[in-house]
Amino acid sequence: MKTQQAPGAHTRAPAPPAGRAGRILRGARSSVGGTAAALIIIWIGLTAAAPSFATVSNLLNIFLAASTLAIIAGGLTLALIAGEIDLSLGSVEALAGSLAAVLIVTAGLPWPLALVLGVLAGAAVGGVNAFFTSKLGVPSFVTSLAMLSVAGGAAYLLTQGTSVFGLGPQFGAIGQGSLFGVPAPVLIAVVILAVLAFVLHRTSFGLNIYAVGGNPEAARLSGVNVRRTKAVVLVLSGSLAGVAGIILASRLDAGSGTVGAADLMAAIAAVVIGGTSLNGGVGSIAGTVVGTVLIASIQNGLVLLNVTAFWQQVAIGSLILIAALLDRLSKISTRGVTA
Numbered sequence: 001m002k003t004q005q006a007p008g009a010h011t012r013a014p015a016p017p018a019g020r021a022g023r024i025l026r027g028a029r030s031s032v033g034g035t036a037a038a039l040i041i042i043w044i045g046l047t048a049a050a051p052s053f054a055t056v057s058n059l060l061n062i063f064l065a066a067s068t069l070a071i072i073a074g075g076l077t078l079a080l081i082a083g084e085i086d087l088s089l090g091s092v093e094a095l096a097g098s099l100a101a102v103l104i105v106t107a108g109l110p111w112p113l114a115l116v117l118g119v120l121a122g123a124a125v126g127g128v129n130a131f132f133t134s135k136l137g138v139p140s141f142v143t144s145l146a147m148l149s150v151a152g153g154a155a156y157l158l159t160q161g162t163s164v165f166g167l168g169p170q171f172g173a174i175g176q177g178s179l180f181g182v183p184a185p186v187l188i189a190v191v192i193l194a195v196l197a198f199v200l201h202r203t204s205f206g207l208n209i210y211a212v213g214g215n216p217e218a219a220r221l222s223g224v225n226v227r228r229t230k231a232v233v234l235v236l237s238g239s240l241a242g243v244a245g246i247i248l249a250s251r252l253d254a255g256s257g258t259v260g261a262a263d264l265m266a267a268i269a270a271v272v273i274g275g276t277s278l279n280g281g282v283g284s285i286a287g288t289v290v291g292t293v294l295i296a297s298i299q300n301g302l303v304l305l306n307v308t309a310f311w312q313q314v315a316i317g318s319l320i321l322i323a324a325l326l327d328r329l330s331k332i333s334t335r336g337v338t339a
Helices: 018-049 056-081 089-105 111-135 140-159 169-176 184-202 204-214 216-221 226-252 263-273 285-304 310-338
Strands: none
Touching (some): 056 204, 056 226, 056 263, 056 285, 089 140, 089 226, 089 263, 111 140, 111 226, 169 226, 184 226, 184 285, 216 226, 263 285, 285 310
């Protein structure tokens, strides 16, 4: 005799099918491998063109430059996998760093409190993105584009269009300190990215992110709260951009509305090069890390070769187009195989 289960008996949503999860992980490993091979080729080429590229000090500079970029790219990875996008990242960096600087220098607040409030400012921007997107149904592209302008303008208003200097040695240790020769921002990025990777691949929330990005309706029917998942991801993205802004302000010993202006395009390039699909449902933190190091290596190599900074913009934009094309061709190929 069959018994009927009472409504509401399920305490958590079922995980996505094992077959789909397996395909996701295999696809992520494949993307990471391809990006890593490209990174190795670029390193070999840059070493041949500029022998100083492969020195220990220069490699540390690359990882230092990649650290804050990797943090915001990690948040963007979660958003893209969930089928959303966050275009406000660069302005959120500027807002968080500017707010912390003004609170320390002008208001005289202790630096730990200013740090927390700076990160919370980033979370607040993410919260606005989440509210308009998950509650009101406004596309995240539109919402985050609007907040790109709002947060950037707020940063300029806070600093009155100038740089606010003199944040103190203790606050400066966040971005300028080191441990056993490894820059502190690199260590912070490693910890954050390791946590993100664990959440994404080892928790039910991470599986929900993949499910929501891959097929929102199927995820909803499986019991996943699609709106909540997307909202949390967007808040996390804003919070991580706030963390990156604090680190940049610490490194520069200043808060400014211009900080992070070029990071949005670089972060998008790193994420899509790392194998995260612009259509949602596919991606990995490992791929984003490799993509971030690749972008930082190209930027560093062009500087060593005395190539004008304008070519960096050309290179990054071209890489985004190539990665998007490869993502499109991969989907066409997959549909042809499964048809």
